[in-house]
Amino acid sequence: MTTQNRPQISVKMSTSW
Numbered sequence: 001m002t003t004q005n006r007p008q009i010s011v012k013m014s015t016s017w
Helices: 005-016
Strands: none
Touching: none
């Protein structure tokens, strides 16, 4: 996976929380 994919997941997780 690319580095750009990582930040996207972080944001999604943040919204889930």
